[in-house]
Amino acid sequence: MAQTLVNIRMDEELKKSMEQTCQELGMNMTTAFTIFAKKMSREKRIPFEVSVDPFYSEKNTNALNESIAQLKEGNVVIKTIEELEEMADG
Incomplete structure (x- = not known):
């Protein structure tokens, strides 16, 4: 061939x-x-699932950027388990 x-x-x-x-x-x-x-x-298809990871939602991205800014300012970032679980759920 x-x-x-x-x-x-x-x-x-x-x-x-x-x-x-x-x-x-x-x-x-x-x-x-x-x-x-x-x-x-x-x-006749992409042979795997193509999807968006809900972790990278706009809300979570904003929360991550806020935490990064706080760290750069020298602050300690504290998240409760509930806040982290909410981020994981999207």
């Missing part, structure tokens, strides 16, 4: 991380992308 070249742009750190994971799995990135392409073509 004829081969073709596919160029993909991605963040350098992501590429390094993927290369490391592929190496640990005993394959290279070409093999990983080929597996993905075959599965996607066969199933």
Whole structure:
């Protein structure tokens, strides 16, 4: 079967991380992308769930940024278990 070249742009750190994971799995990135392409073509869908992590909601992001600002000011940030659980629930 004829081969073709596919160029993909991605963040350098992501590429390094993927290369490391592929190496640990005993394959290279070409093999990983080929597996993905075959599965996607066969199933006619992205072969994994794509969703938004509710932890990174606007409310939680604002709370995290507020805590970071407090830490930069030298303050101790205290959150109750209830506040942390609320953040985990989105």
